[in-house]
Amino acid sequence: MLITTYAFWLLLGIALLLSELFIPGLIAAFFGIGALLVGVLTLLGIIDTLAAQLAVFAVFSLVALFALRKHFHRWLRGTEADPSAKDMDDAGVIGSRVKVLTDFTDGTGTVQLNGAKWDAESPDSLKMGDSAWVSEHKGIILVVSATKP
Structure with a gap:
């Protein structure tokens, strides 16, 4: 045999763990850990048949x-105790005065805020x-009104 069974599992585990660096999603890492576990158990002689592996x-x-993805995801990405208490105006634009650059048709147009053009x-x-004044924002879209909020 060109490559032993335990070496195959160990190499597969390392490859899956490394693939997580290039295609993050926190899925391949768990399969990589599983492959490493099978490689170690096979090396120690605890499991030997392909079906058991x-x-x-x-x-x-x-x-x-x-079981663990949710916990690892929170650990790697961070979390807040109460997401509803987060300041939704993290960009600091609500209440700002804007200049209307184009006529609003069907409820959409463009405005200028701090020298930048916004949809x-x-x-x-x-x-x-x-x-107009900014009443809220939806990502990169500002919601504006003719009256100050």
């Missing part, structure tokens, strides 16, 4: 994936040159 790999990888939505009929 595949079963241990599948069970351990899937249990770890579903905007408004329930009000706004014309080019009018002033």
